[in-house]
Amino acid sequence: MPRDLPVTSQSDIERHVVQLVQSDLRGRFSLNSDETAWPVFISLLGSFRLLQAGQPVSIRGNSKASMLLGALALRNGRPIAREALLNLFWPDTEDTDLAGQALHSLVRDLHKRLRANLGSVRLVVPADGHYRLNSEAGVGVDVAIFDALVTAGEQQVRAHNLAAAVTLYKQALTLYRGDLCVDTDVYACIQKEYLRGRYLTLLAWMADYHYRLGDYAESLAFVRRLLASDPCREDAHRLAMHCYMRLGERTQALRHYHLCVTVLQADLMVYPESETVALFEQIRRDPRSI
Numbered sequence: 001m002p003r004d005l006p007v008t009s010q011s012d013i014e015r016h017v018v019q020l021v022q023s024d025l026r027g028r029f030s031l032n033s034d035e036t037a038w039p040v041f042i043s044l045l046g047s048f049r050l051l052q053a054g055q056p057v058s059i060r061g062n063s064k065a066s067m068l069l070g071a072l073a074l075r076n077g078r079p080i081a082r083e084a085l086l087n088l089f090w091p092d093t094e095d096t097d098l099a100g101q102a103l104h105s106l107v108r109d110l111h112k113r114l115r116a117n118l119g120s121v122r123l124v125v126p127a128d129g130h131y132r133l134n135s136e137a138g139v140g141v142d143v144a145i146f147d148a149l150v151t152a153g154e155q156q157v158r159a160h161n162l163a164a165a166v167t168l169y170k171q172a173l174t175l176y177r178g179d180l181c182v183d184t185d186v187y188a189c190i191q192k193e194y195l196r197g198r199y200l201t202l203l204a205w206m207a208d209y210h211y212r213l214g215d216y217a218e219s220l221a222f223v224r225r226l227l228a229s230d231p232c233r234e235d236a237h238r239l240a241m242h243c244y245m246r247l248g249e250r251t252q253a254l255r256h257y258h259l260c261v262t263v264l265q266a267d268l269m270v271y272p273e274s275e276t277v278a279l280f281e282q283i284r285r286d287p288r289s290i
Contacts, residue, residue, distance in 0.1 A: 031148050033171040040114055042133075043072040045142050045179030045195070059113070064089050065106050070182040072124060072133040074191060076144040076181035079130035087182055107131070116250055143195065146175040150198050157205075166209065169202055195221065200230050207239055216246040232261045234276050241279055245290045253283050 035041040036054030049064050050057045060064045069091065071080060082100070090099040091171035107124045114123050121137040133139060153168035176199050180192040200264060207222035220243040226236045237260040244253035257272075257280040264270050272280075 005187055022151075031152060031171075032140070033145055033149065033170075033175055035142070037119060040068055040137040041140040041142070042047075043075065043142045043177070044070055044073060044182055045176050046239055047068075049178065052116065056120075059110075065110060066104075067182075067184055068103075068106055068124070069110065069133075071184050071188070072131065073141045074107065074143060074180075074182050074188060075133070077133055077135040078139050079127070079132040081124075082129050082131060085131060103131075113148060134163075140147060142175045143191075146172050146195070147198065149175070150202060151172070162209065165216060166206070169206060172202060173199075174175050189244055196229070200226060202230075204233075204236065207236070209245075211239060211243065214246075217245045219243050220247070232267050234260065234264075234273050238279055243282065245287065249282060249286050254280070257283075 024275070032038070033050055035043065038051070039053060041049075041051040041054075043051070050066070050069065052061060068085070070099060070245070071085070071088065082103070085094060085103060086093075086099045090102065093099045102205075107122075107126065110123050111118075117189075117244035118137055122134055123137065123139065125132050125134045132239070135141070149168050149172035153165040153172065155170065156165035176195075179196050180188065182188045201224040203222050207219045207226060211220065220240060223236050223240045223243065225232060229238070230236070237256065240256050241253040244250070244256060257276070260272055260276060264272060269278075
């Protein structure tokens with residue numbers, strides 16, 4: 001990547017981002033990351049939260065309700081077969097009729113809790129032996145919005161609109177409070193790793209972007225977030241060492257190398273890559289060359 005980055009006025013950035021939001025890239029939902037702007041908002045990143053007009057809705061004591069919402073919200077409008085839900089929540093029951101009634105009661109209870117903001121519109125829609133989240137009714141899901149924001153940011157990177165990409169990426173990062181909390185089935189496990197991968201890639205991009213801008217403190221802040229989630233990423237350790245050198249903290253750069261060695265040995269029982277060792281030796285013997 002070249003060191004010279006395109007310069008775009010703030011008004012152009014804001015106008016472009018607004019156009020992106022209005023275009024509704026995925027067709028099913030807005031890119032609005034403000035959870036208080038949604039009639040109903042479901043958060044699955046970090047921990048399960050259900051919000052109505054920005055206020056938390058408690059469904060404590062009913063773990064199946066949160067599991068149902070989690071499974072449906074993760075698919076964001078795509079249906080799940082009724083049989084799959086019955087097997088998921090009542091795997092040991094032989095009375096499918098009774099389990100079906102319990103599922104119906106769960107859906108009805110959720111509708112009652114959220115009626116103030118959705119009115120007669122159902123949160124969960126049953127149809128043709130399937131259930132789906134009624135995303136068209138003004139239900140926001142952090143997972144879907146995070147994914148859409150990252151995708152929109154990637155499109156701006158490919159178009160060389162880096163400042164617009166940063167605006168979108170920062171919105172995405174506000175949503176990622178932790179890894180996906182849903183672990184109901186194989187699909188959820190796959191999505192958890194997919195979203196985690198996108199998050200880590202996003203942090204790495206932001207760290208590199210700020211480093212190339214010469215904002216080494218901000219770059220280091222993103223590196224630290226990256227290493228907190230993936231402590232064995234050597235590219236991040238090397239970037240941290242570079243940041244410390246640019247900030248005039250050679251001793252800290254050397255210490256960080258030893259931290260990298262300790263982490264790799266403890267977690268993977270391996271030694272640093274040759275590139276990492278070479279950087280350490282360069283810092284130790286010829287720091288002015290960096």
